[in-house]
Amino acid sequence: MRHTLPIAPQFYVTAPQPCPYLEGRMERKLFTALQGETSEKLNxxxxxxxxxxxxxxxxxxxxxxxxxxxxxRIRVSAFQPNRSQRKCINRNADMRRNASSPWATEEQYALFRKYLEARHAEGGMADMDIFEFAAMIEETPIRSRIIEYARPEGAGRELAAVCLTDVLDDGLSMVYSFYDADLTKRSLGTYIILDHIDIAREAGLEFVYLGYWVPGSPKMGYKANFAGVEIYKGGRWQPMGDPNAHEEEIHPLSVEPIAEQVAHLTLPDSLPAADKS
Structure with a gap:
């Protein structure tokens, strides 16, 4: 089923499928393509x-x-590491960061497979082959970076973590990250976020976008552990505050119809405004 504004871009809705975060729920997504000269501004x-x-x-x-x-997302100016996060930074002081254009390697794919087998063996990416992995990394119409974290290993290095990161006009968006799940004491998932906060601060960017946080989902609970976290709720960004104060609304009237959602979107100045009448 397709819903469009009277001008490009066009918006579509996926068919319902089982929710990966909350058992017994069905998920559906509103989506649009990124293409052409306006991709950066639209993103x-x-x-x-x-x-x-x-x-x-x-x-x-x-x-x-x-x-x-x-x-x-994390508001960089409001973030201060807690005691546990400071220890995480110290434990990973030997990590070496390398940021480059998004290009997939066999070394990355081997680490990706190891990560999936340890953490998401039943997930939607479990069957992803190296060509699909390369597409995930390399098919980007906007300014993106692949950021690798490696430990010194003899005369060479040992890849420990990777993050595909988009550079927005106000922050960094962590599109997808994976790491060596055997290095549990290093808390690499936390460390990657902490390092992105440093990168954003050094670049003068306001935010680090983390993806989605889901109240009641153990998979997403770690995102509430960072100071300065904001959530997009009720059509605006607001401080998360107490994570336990947020509960999902489950009711047929809790979600606007798709056409109204599309009509309420704000598009870049370079595109004609949506008809909100």
């Missing part, structure tokens, strides 16, 4: 309205009767 604009990028697509959860998924 910047819609990222500020709760959308995420996957290759050349921008999407946002739009489930018919659930509003559990909330886009989350």
């Amino acid at each position: 910047n604009s819609l990222s500020k309205q709760g959308f995420r990028r996957s290759q050349n697509v921008l999407y946002r959860p739009s489930c018919s009767d659930c509003t559990a998924c909330l886009s989350a």
